[in-house]
Amino acid sequence: MRISSDNIEEVLSPLSITILELLKMNDEEPAKGKVTFQKEMFLISNYIDKVNEWTEFGPHYLGPYSENSEASMENLISMGLVEKKEDYTYKITLPGIKALGLKQDLFSSEEKEAIADFKKLISNLTDDEILLFIYISHPEFTIKSVKYQAIMKTRVKDSISIYRKGVVSLEKAAFLAGINIETFLDLQEA
Template sequence: MENIFYDLEDEEKLVLYCIGALDNEPIKSKIKFQKMLFLVSTVFEGYIDILDFEPYAYGPYSETADSVVEDLLKLGLVTTVASRGTQYKLSEKGIEVLNELNPKNALMHIISHFKKMVNNMTDTELLVLIYTSFPEYTKNSVVWDDIKNKRHDIATRLLKKGIIDFKKALNVSGMDEAEFLKFVESKNIPIA
């Protein structure tokens, strides 16, 4: 195999890491792909600027990330999986390159955490979590007005799934604490 990994830019490596995490489990939609990269880039200094996320129709969007995944598709490192939407996973060549890159365990652990979290949410749940955590990205949203009234239901679903804790669920819900506590109890959701 040629040493293609020597020519990869940081953003290309990050996309490979994200797609290849969790034993190459596919990222289940383009929205999830963009939001996973966004969340990962907020944790690792420098990536938020490299990927240049902007408020867009469905939350944070990076044209760079779309460009990178298209380049990786052309290089044969990434493939799409036939399903109800576009899902990405690494090709055999992509897995070889990922193994050659040998990313740090701590980095892959964090990326895997985000991938598992993102893949276990519906697109709407993910968008509500992103919009309530990063309200500056509601600016150009075409869905926020429709989904913001569902915040309390989505917060309890995410709490029940164990994706977020009570404090984060309270923030997502937009309710005051006493009101949200009653709402959670009415749904028979245990609070850890």
Template sequence: MEFTLDEIADSLPHLGVAILHLLHAGGNSAVRGDVLFQKELFLIGDYIEQVGDDADFTPHIFGPYSEAAEVALGELISLGLVRRSEGGYTLTPDGVRVWEKVCSVFHTEESGAIEDFKVFINDLSVDEVLLFVYITYPEYTRESARLRDILKKRVPLSASLYRKGKVSLEKAAFLAGMNIESYLDYLKR
């Protein structure tokens, strides 16, 4: 049975709308893979309570993970609204049309936050994103298979985030596990 785009838009759960919104953000730029998809949606869910409640993130091998988000993404793919390619996940033309019908679900500040999270993460490496999430949300690291590896690289990764203008000097020092004076000395070297 085929559904019209209007029927799909009317029946889309809030989490599906959030995923469409994430994929549309940044000029419909790709979300580059499963780890970045999960972390971007996690940050959105930390800001927008209903998204966080619907996604129900738990600790996992790469930090916060949502089975509900993975299932919702799979459903959007099967409905022809999302395309998965080597470059990651993007909206299809039908996905854009459905997003246009449902985008008003989010308030202006929520839409802006989704856009900001996409811009924040879109040009970061997986390791940079994992460092940011692992240190900022340590309660999600207990199942992590990458925590030790990320912690070994935390100082150069934090410096990369700082040089890219993604975090303040204070946040970079925090991510590095250093006080600001020691961190400034590291950056000068």
């Protein structure tokens, strides 16, 4: 189906536009798989109320999960607006960029900046580091997790890695590790 400014409202839901916006941010850097994509959308939905209404996140096997986001992503792939690569990364296509250009008024500049910031926050982390960040920051979504115990076993190591990547402050890294700042500093210097 050809997308024009006349039928974009019919073809692309606000959630689909959100996904395209996410994938276009930061020089069109792809989302690195389902965990990354879902957690990026989760962070966005926690910041932007209207996105939260569309996503409907709930506890799942790997923390917060939105069936609506997954379905919208699959729809975008079927329309050729997003490409799913063999390594399970998701990348916006040229037609996706063009479709997004037809509908640019969904988010304020502050909201677009937040989307870019959340993408940047997550993009340099491993799946385990992402899960640690989400599990500690939002423990209410861990009740169905199949990886919670494994993530907690490596939380200090992963917190140090997150801190060294410059993603979080010293205070947040110590919080993620579950230890005080002084102990965290001693461990991360070792």
